[in-house]
Amino acid sequence: MTTLTRQDLNFGQVVADVLSEFLEVAVHLILYVREVYPIGIFQKRKKYNVPVQMSCHPELNQYIQDTLHCVKPLLEKNDVEKVVVVILDKEHHPVERFVFEITQPPLLSISSESLLSHVEQLLRAFILKISVCDAVLDNNPPGCTFTVLVHTREAATRNMEKIQVIKDFPWILADEQDVHMHDPRLIPLKTMTSDILKVSRALWPKRWLKLHLVLSFVYSDASSA
Numbered sequence: 001m002t003t004l005t006r007q008d009l010n011f012g013q014v015v016a017d018v019l020s021e022f023l024e025v026a027v028h029l030i031l032y033v034r035e036v037y038p039i040g041i042f043q044k045r046k047k048y049n050v051p052v053q054m055s056c057h058p059e060l061n062q063y064i065q066d067t068l069h070c071v072k073p074l075l076e077k078n079d080v081e082k083v084v085v086v087i088l089d090k091e092h093h094p095v096e097r098f099v100f101e102i103t104q105p106p107l108l109s110i111s112s113e114s115l116l117s118h119v120e121q122l123l124r125a126f127i128l129k130i131s132v133c134d135a136v137l138d139n140n141p142p143g144c145t146f147t148v149l150v151h152t153r154e155a156a157t158r159n160m161e162k163i164q165v166i167k168d169f170p171w172i173l174a175d176e177q178d179v180h181m182h183d184p185r186l187i188p189l190k191t192m193t194s195d196i197l198k199v200s201r202a203l204w205p206k207r208w209l210k211l212h213l214v215l216s217f218v219y220s221d222a223s224s225a
Helices: 011-033 058-076 116-131
Strands: 042-047 050-055 080-088 094-103 145-152 184-198 207-220
Touching: 011 042, 011 050, 011 058, 011 080, 011 094, 011 116, 011 145, 050 058, 050 116, 058 080, 058 145
Parallel strands: none
Antiparallel strands: 042 050, 080 094, 080 145, 094 207, 184 207
């Protein structure tokens, strides 16, 4: 069986496109489900063939888009280990985190008869899991905000300034209080290991890209404080 390298199929760019779109939808939905912002700024749309809530607030949308636009070059180079949506209380202490762990294999997997709809089904499963997670979570305190943290591989950290893609939107080292949680508890929400996107059947028939994606939820157990 033959395998192709990441460069042969521009693997990183394809994965980055798929993940960037997915993460944008996921961030909007998390903010809606966890009531970080008033529900009035969200509108129902359809993504992955299911209804989702997306913000219609221009400044919030721009922040999310700029953040993911900066993350995209890192995704292309497979330099991202985790993307974390952190919910902060009024004192800017993290009360919960949604953690997207991303693992891309060094080589492509070949021979799969799955269709693109299979990818949609998998990502839809993640979105549906997020949409119902509030059923098992406590309400957050009022006045919460959020931030997005990106955990990179060590080699990427040394070159962060070189890959700044948006002027006046620089990478900064996360504050310790944004990262540390008191007595954290972990709830695994969803794991996906599957073909993620078919690439140009005319050039590379039956060759697929694989991605391992894990979504987990971390919260601070205030009762043990």
